[in-house]
Amino acid sequence: MKLTDREEGGVVVLEPKGKIMGGPDATLLHDKLYECIQEGKKQVVIDLAGVDWMNSTGLGILIQGFTTLRNSEGKLKLARVPEKIRSLLKITKLVSVFEAHETVEEAVESF
Amino acid sequence: MNKPRIKGNTIVVPSDPQFLSDVDMFVEGILRGWNTEESTIADIAISVSELVNNAITHGNQAIVDRTVTVVVEQVETQVAITVSDEGMGFDPRSIADPVSDENLLKDVGRGFFIVQSLMDKVEVDATDAGTTVKIFKNAN
Numbered sequence: 622m623k624l625t626d627r628e629e630g631g632v633v634v635l636e637p638k639g640k641i642m643g644g645p646d647a648t649l650l651h652d653k654l655y656e657c658i659q660e661g662k663k664q665v666v667i668d669l670a671g672v673d674w675m676n677s678t679g680l681g682i683l684i685q686g687f688t689t690l691r692n693s694e695g696k697l698k699l700a701r702v703p704e705k706i707r708s709l710l711k712i713t714k715l716v717s718v719f720e721a722h723e724t725v726e727e728a729v730e731s732f
Numbered sequence: 733m734n735k736p737r738i739k740g741n742t743i744v745v746p747s748d749p750q751f752l753s754d755v756d757m758f759v760e761g762i763l764r765g766w767n768t769e770e771s772t773i774a775d776i777a778i779s780v781s782e783l784v785n786n787a788i789t790h791g792n793q794a795i796v797d798r799t800v801t802v803v804v805e806q807v808e809t810q811v812a813i814t815v816s817d818e819g820m821g822f823d824p825r826s827i828a829d830p831v832s833d834e835n836l837l838k839d840v841g842r843g844f845f846i847v848q849s850l851m852d853k854v855e856v857d858a859t860d861a862g863t864t865v866k867i868f869k870n871a872n
Contacts, residue, residue: 640756640777642752642753642756642778642781642785643749643752643785644749644750644752644753645749646753673774674777674778676778676781676782676785676846677782677785677840677841677842677843677846678785678843680842681839681842682839684837684838684839687837688837688839705771705774709846712845712850713830713831713845713846714831714836715836717836718836718837
């Protein structure tokens with residue numbers, strides 16, 4: 622997995638790419654989310670368009686980020702969720718937890 | 733053993749999550765060679781990653797000298813993959829329901845549930861000598 626990040630209007634946009642399956646790569650996203658929180662950046666969008674698939678480790682990282690940001694009065698939103706990941710969110714009922722948007726722009730503007 | 737060992741359609745890896753990507757490349761490579769649909773490959777790859785994660789963490793207790801063995805087979809029209817560890821017999825079916833309200837926001841405990849949801853059949857054999865999970869998925 623590779624990870625890039627940028628800011629749009631005070632919102633951090635994270636772009637993981639590849640597969641999120643656990644192992645050393647998965648910590649990249651986890652660590653970046655915590656870095657954002659520590660720096661006081663509490664509005665985060667994760668653009669999932671470049672993610673081939675993720676497993677429960679990836680879902681766990683999203684949940685950790687979601688709950689930690691929520692507890693800090695911040696918010697984590699998803700954008701451009703691929704069908705394979707959307708299906709996993711439905712299976713695990715996490716679709717009811719995450720706010721997902723069709724585009725990054727829409728997600729950023731929704732804060 | 734400090735690196736993956738491959739023989740035919742079998743890969744053996746140490747109990748270290750850094751080798752998850754080796755298992756994934758190995759399994760996906762075989763499935764592509766069998767002209768398996770990409771969506772099916774993804775479902776199988778996700779499931780294998782869950783089972784190998786479980787084998788490393790829960791089965792082998794992340795003791796790196798213990799190995800995880802993954803065997804990829806074709807059984808008639810199905811892909812069958814067996815994941816075995818050398819632990820004390822962790823039964824993944826013992827995990828609490830991850831979609832219940834009280835567990836929904838937990839960051840762990842969904843792996844085997846996802847495997848059961850994505851695969852057509854799942855067999856578990858947990859003994860004192862380790863756990864073997866065999867998954868089946870229609871190839872196309």
